[in-house]
Amino acid sequence: MEVLPKALEVDETSPESKDLLPSQTASSLCISSRSESVWTTTPRSNWEIYHKPIIIMSVGAAILLFGVAITCVAYILEEKHKVVPVLKMIGPAFLSLGLMMLVCGLVWVPIIKKKQKQRQKSNFFQSLKFFLLNR
16 A cells, blocks of 8 residues: 555545545556556557457367367267267357357457557547647
């Protein structure tokens, strides 16, 4: 917790203290923010931008292939084995879970691309506004 100087400390018995929030510096606000920092303008690599959807798609594809393998094994084995009913239940479950994760990752990529274009347009208009207003 941040140590406040004596002048900024608030008496906790006063009614105003319930309305006041603890002070936060700009750096702590920036760290706790979910969005990309406005303080830094360093360009991000493609891996930094797309690593989450790539990981989701990879895991989804692996689970999908595992589900395909389990389902194939379940229908290749004879019905005499005790594990066949279990495999016939688990195989399609892995198929659907893997397909769901794969589709989520595939849908996520165009959303990120659209967000990047909007951010670029926003930066352009902010610089244009800055230029026109500071003449």
